[in-house]
Amino acid sequence: MKPRDTQTFLIAAIIVLIGIIAYLILFPCITPADAPPEKAPDARDTLYQVSTINALLQSVYDGIVPISEAQMHGDTAIGTTDGLDGELIGVDGGYYVIRSDGVAYPLDGTITTPFISATFFDPDFTIPVNDTADISGFGEQLESGLPSANMFYAIRMDGTFDYVKTRSMPKQTRPYPKLADVVAEQSVFEFHNTTGTIVGFWSPDFVSGFNVPGYHIHFITDDRTAGGHVLDLRMNDGEIKVDITPDLYIVLPTEGDFYHVNLTEDLSSALESVEKS
Template identity: 55%
Template sequence: MADTFLRYTAVAVAMFVVGASVALLAAPHPESSADRETVFLVSTIDALLQGAYDGSVSFDELAAHGDTGIGCGDRLDGELIGLDGEWYLIRTDGRAYPVAGSATTPFAAATFFDPDVAVAIDEPVNLTALLGRLETMFPSENLFYAVRLDGTFPRVVTRSVPAQEKPYPRLADVVANQTVFELENVTGTAVGFWTPALAKGINVPGYHLHFITSDRTAGGHLLDMTVAEGSVQLDTTANFTMVLPSRGDFLKVDLSGDLSGDLERVEK
């Protein structure tokens, strides 16, 4: 199993380096390549960790900056996933709800997904092994990578958290009471980002992925999964832009400290 996947990875890496067309997909749309090769960020992960949950950017505005993304709802109400231009919140009942364009998010990341590399998965692999091998495909650890994984999954473990009321607790305390879902024998898609260490405190360093089923009924923040077969695609993205909240708790939160301990508790 591992050898088969590694052979695919080695081919993808080699072709990425030499520029062969077999493993590389179509280039970004030329009419808007600058905008499409940018990760658009709303607020910072360190602000969210400390309870800055008031929505500041509408989903209409977020969608103008990408067709793929992740984040959360206003007041932390559900796990956000954007896929093929459609945006959903997975709430604590485990169901996926289409979001209204006028609704807002306190924290999100979005981009237009134009994959640079695609790799087939034809034997079962768990999430830890898959993500570790994906990193061998990166030309650099100092860039952003949007990730899309489509496939058949014998097991998927996700989570969501409920909407919060003021005074907002810290995110690590909210996640201590998260709702966990175990999905079996489903098809679906995981999307998200690998963020370089240079953006620590701004976004989640390393991988941050959300999942939704093919019928768009269930999903959440991805905790674990096993992939039976499918494909994974990477979009190398060298640019990012940010919009910061101009009101609310964000203006008072202390962003000078090291919150890596809180982040580790939240991402488990």
């Protein structure tokens, strides 16, 4: 090849190389004008859940997910901790467990949970509450204000409550008893004219076995020192803040007791005794 031809070839090769580099740099930025925009799932409207309520009723108490992981999926939560050790509540990003001594303990991120429901709480509307004489009245007023019985809702109430009755379960050791039997060991606490926060979830009937149909709520005092699973309450005027939560994300145990329990049984009677007793 002559020197002039060699020089011409090199110039052409450089031009081609520059074109390839420019294409690689610019191509990711070029999309068709009519291409639909990609939309990532909205994690703030997702109900994140570990395991199922029927698994908990069937003594699946070993924690499988660390609290630090649950906190990545929600600033508001209810559930329990490893070994059924107390009533878990997440409020404003802080996670606590009310143990059988009635004290609310801040949770370390390494502690694990066998069952939890969590979401990021962004209220969509409010429901007024008037002269709630007991928890049944609370439930009736809540459900009358929901736009659909086929959705999940996160709920929250802040204020001064005339009366709140709560409970907590003691930590269990193997061989684990059924949850309905553990209720006989529960500790019960009563609060009068106390200021605090109630958070929880309302779930549709069709998720029976997956979560608690209807409302499931926990309470913690304003100073974050006490609370528990709510059994009863009384209050005057107030409001329930409601967050519609249409997306679901569930984490199931990949080993242990969950693999062997029968989750097809109708455990509605056992659940009723656990939740309302």
